[in-house]
Amino acid sequence: MKDDETQNAGRQVHPTPLLDELEDGPWPSFITGIKRLRDEGSEGNQKMMNDLLGQLNHSYENRMGYWKGGTVSVFGYGGGIIPRFSEVADKFPESKEFHTLRVMPPAGYHYTTDILRKMCDIWERHGSGLIAFHGQSGDIMFQGCTTENTQKAFDELNEIGFDLGGAGPALRTAMSCVGHARCEQSCYDEVRAHRTIINKLLDEMHRPALPYKFKFKFSGCANDCVNAIHRADFAVIGTWRDDIKIDQEKVKEHVAEKGRKYTIDTVVSMCPTRAISLNDDDTIEIDNRSCVRCMHCINVMTKALSPGDDRGVSIMIGGKRALKIGDLMGIMVVPFMRLKTDEDFDKLEDFAERVVEFFAENALEHERVGETIDRIGLPAFLEALDIEPDPNMVNHPRTSCYVRTDDFDEEAAKWFERKAREAGLQISAE
Amino acid sequence: MKDDETQNAGRQVHPTPLLDELEDGPWPSFITGIKRLRDEGSEGNQKMMNDLLGQLNHSYENRMGYWKGGTVSVFGYGGGIIPRFSEVADKFPESKEFHTLRVMPPAGYHYTTDILRKMCDIWERHGSGLIAFHGQSGDIMFQGCTTENTQKAFDELNEIGFDLGGAGPALRTAMSCVGHARCEQSCYDEVRAHRTIINKLLDEMHRPALPYKFKFKFSGCANDCVNAIHRADFAVIGTWRDDIKIDQEKVKEHVAEKGRKYTIDTVVSMCPTRAISLNDDDTIEIDNRSCVRCMHCINVMTKALSPGDDRGVSIMIGGKRALKIGDLMGIMVVPFMRLKTDEDFDKLEDFAERVVEFFAENALEHERVGETIDRIGLPAFLEALDIEPDPNMVNHPRTSCYVRTDDFDEEAAKWFERKAREAGLQISAE
Amino acid sequence: MKDQPNTPRTPDEVGVPDPFQYMHPVMKANYGNWDWHERPRPGVLRHVAKSGDVIYTVRAGTQRQMDVFTIRKLCDIGDKYADGHVRFTTRSNIEYLVADQGKVAPLIEALESEGFPVGGTGASVSMVSHTQGWLHCDIPGTDASGVVKGLMDMLHKEFVQEKMPNRLRITTSCCQINCGGQGDIAVNVQYTKPPKINHDLVANVCERPAVVARCPVAAIRPAMVNGKPSLEVDEKKCVCCGACYPPCPPMQINGDDSTKIAVWVGGKHSNARSKPTFHKLAVANLPNNAPHWPEVNDVVRRIVEAYKADAKHWERMGEWIDRIGWNRFFEMTNLAFTKHHLDTWTGARKTMNMSAHLHF
């Protein structure tokens, strides 16, 4: 840290006694980083960050926030910027505008150092010099920009191949796990699914016209490394339909290495549906009918076990956090959709479009799709989307007898037709 | 069966072609029994049962019921009789009145053949000759009585030591399992608990003045052989607080007899909280902290395992069936109440009285106590009854952040006080 | 009082009778001090007290709705082959208590020869829990005793042997009030049409505000019909629950054709292993086909057979289905999963599968 006189082109540096306390400790300090921008950044960075620190210290003192919203956008787009205007601009004028550009990352968050440096350069010139990898929705957040510079910053980011993400009542930036790129558990091509859907629906992101936000998240398997079920309106999770693949030799090696009792305690007893039993010869038996594809045993015995070959995705609709009706998790709406061929991807894309369309047409203002489903009931949602009811959608069938069932037989006929159709398909496929 | 001419004092016997079909098959036939009353019963029985059969066959033909309610009671009591008047009395006049007397059984349903015969004699004289052991609430149901004979029948039953049970908006007849009388799982004296509470509150049974029905049920352990949790407003279930008692020699015998794998599959893997492990020497280890007193392992190894010694009851409030808000199960409101000494029984009695009093004062008309709790929220119910909140009351603490917590610290202080008190008690007891 | 012979007798409010006067002496002597039990054969329990005393229980099925002749016959058997002490179980089976092992076999023989099946213990199908139906109730959609008789005739073999994975408990209810409990299998009336209102009677018979309050979906509103105060039902809202019928009989919910039967599965009262559960819809809209209800019996049979064939020892119906998945349950029983299986009642969301757990 330099001393007060020399720095910041002669301006006073705001004292930040409370923030200074956040420079100790082993974890990297955001305060140290921001101070460096104040002290060594581009001229624009320095000014803005000095006042930013001043305002932040003021917040720490008074335990109150001092930003308010507004409207800022770039040419051609209606969203993607989070505008921030200071309520204490009189004291801290240089950070009176401190907007964030939400920028979509490459699917799976892959970067080269080269592209990162380019981003830094742009943001040093036009913004505050502060970037977050990533926001909770997955955006690269270029934080701290004047209204004037917003367009410039965007133009340059756009030139290097990046686009704005979502904000407001719109399709939001999506996330996908590392999956296929590195992970052996991955059951589908997350990058392709992610890019196919979002790029198809891009208009809904850039020109906000939905009743409220709509988020997609893509996890390659049920470990759900991007928290899709809780945090996406449309969660795509990899799974498989056939049997878990077992390499019995490697099972034996695992048991030999970890011990028998340990294997029983951590694998057999922890299977949620008692589907696994350990044979006397230290191989295992999996009752695949009872297996719910939870991933646990595969996680523990990563060398010996792996997902089956008949892979695809399941789709859960309606996750969100607390506003208005309380937290919701996505409901299993599509138990299985194969996802391998071009046609498969087309189907997924088509389904995504139909759900967003349903949302656009049926949700109330500021209502998430999960709330819509709660309001109209799952059966009505399924009917609207022409999805056939399936036992996998529920933990168990209804327990309440409050329902009018005079058309039960017709409904049952649909099920039997479907089963016949599926049986037919299976026969013809064989 | 006699032939038509001779029987029933010359009256025509109604043909009962549909009912006749219920006389085949290996299970004892109620139709054969009723026909016997028609054909060989007392004169009153014969007439009444002929028309009863006629009406019942009529119901079978038309698939409609033909009884309606009304008001019938005995001197001094306002309840206990289910009045039935026929809507087809023109066709079947002799069973135009067909009331039921609900009579409370001895706790645990114990009888001698002698007392049963006495009941038969009374009912042959004053009623239809048809008795059910027992109704779903546990009453002996003396079914089929004229208005005129109701008092007579009751008087005679009362003389041999029996009393009317509940009907209408009142305390209802209770049930208790065989428990202490024969069952090694029983954790408290069900007979005493049952009789103490019901006989104390008897006025609420005989002179209906509650907002709606109120049922007690008593099970000696969590196997709940009287279905208390679903079907009682106030369920009393035996449990224990200390460790499960293990006779390791008998464990070994069990394993030797049933096999190791079978023991793992049916005991170890089936424990709901993974509290059991099988040692290499075929003894078992139970982590009693994790055990939820579900009874399963004790059921399977009845010789080797038994409930601990620090026994008592837990109380669940609010079970009922479907009307109005859907099925409810009782909520765990008192996790543990020791039940051994006279004082303990006084406490139980007192608590039961307070709950019924709360119900009388706070429930809406035709509202069960479970519905009241749902309406006002569990915290308000606990406060009204001066019960301290306990984690055993919930599967888990709240997940919703919609709550005003500014008095959290005062509430927390109560908990710490209670814990200090309990610790003190434990110390002074030692 | 006593000197006015015409005044009715004042009741002696004895309350719950003391059972010790009727209890078998061995049970009385060892009250609260039992040690363990075993089942020497289906229908027989052998309980051993800590004192070493032994009591045998022989359990037999009855029709519950018993004529005095049947009861006396049971008493005769009790006097002749047992010790004159009996009890009835939660499920209306009779139990003979016998101290002497030598009496057990003759007792069984006597019971069986009189047509009372001996069984209902352990992993058997016990007696169906029984309600009133057309025989006695004022609101029934079907009969009770007849339904029970049909089911127990069919399942008789499973009563007298213990060959199920765990105990299997069946319950019936003859209207949607559901006096029967939760069941591994529950056979319940399910109405399918809104009530038909006899407007001429409503004003006289029904307390209108009370009826309005009784409806779980607020589908009833007061209305003037033909100039008389009556009630109106919004048929779009009505869930055909029948709750309005008992307080207002002119709102007839039953119809010879529209009263149907639904079968539910997976209810459980005990706390053993899993927590108690409610039963879940398996199939609705089965015809109310007295006197044999063949369609209902057929469904029950398929469910019992599937459970028997596939469940693991100690798994109750609901626990078995949870393990193998509802998909496979519907497949094995050849029943259909429909939109009506998706819960729509309060708390419905918590019954949805909000996870990636899947059964294929």
Add this chain to the structure above:
Amino acid sequence: MKDQPNTPRTPDEVGVPDPFQYMHPVMKANYGNWDWHERPRPGVLRHVAKSGDVIYTVRAGTQRQMDVFTIRKLCDIGDKYADGHVRFTTRSNIEYLVADQGKVAPLIEALESEGFPVGGTGASVSMVSHTQGWLHCDIPGTDASGVVKGLMDMLHKEFVQEKMPNRLRITTSCCQINCGGQGDIAVNVQYTKPPKINHDLVANVCERPAVVARCPVAAIRPAMVNGKPSLEVDEKKCVCCGACYPPCPPMQINGDDSTKIAVWVGGKHSNARSKPTFHKLAVANLPNNAPHWPEVNDVVRRIVEAYKADAKHWERMGEWIDRIGWNRFFEMTNLAFTKHHLDTWTGARKTMNMSAHLHF
């Protein structure tokens, strides 16, 4: 367009960038064909492809809110000791992808010497998920980066080693909107007072019907105050959720003293073993004590320690508590169970213990 220099540039709607242009060549070559992995040491993953190819991942913690100097430093390290390919994880950790095992140790050394902790893999405490707080948001009750910094300073040791029973995921949210997710431990703002309304501003700033609609308990109604159209809150009903504040800033929900912190436990996103769950209230009303939040940190530390000491391998926080019981959780962490822990929201009944299962 191009010939009008003053017209803004039309965006090139590229959408989600193609990651293959940035992806490490070994990952690209083996895309979708990985076989297994292991963790040679905390912070390092070794993934083996079906082809036999190997990729090492070295994971390090960052402050997420990074200045360009920090990012460039990370890039320098990547260029010098790794292959110039990186990614960021769901929890804002940076990952270096390295084909050559020889580079792993020097890379770790370089990261650590520059102050970037290497870890966050396997059964460790990974980076706290991070939101905006006073630094950027318009509605925050507390800061985010400062809270995260404090927690990670405290838990640094648990980040660089893998000594927890399973992965432990912490999340924070700087207002009750809760942009942070569910967490094994969640540190969230919990308001304790109804909004204070600046009636002079409401008419100009707020769309009143929209605000009324936003309230989950219908506690807001339009009202005239001092002759101006404004809004009124029924303070008895208000659950202090703060939902009215974003659409209507004059309804100030924050107060220097009344904005408090609650800690929640047992949230889980993965489907491994148990289904995903929401987190549950552990303690509320902790002071919003910047810059170190010692009371919050103390609670978190106690929870982490109890879990670490007592849970079985592979049990997540919520699974552990389910096994040992909430009673014991409160005992071990020295926290209080109060009436506020009893759920009162929609579906609350299903969170009650409707069974005889008990933990003593």
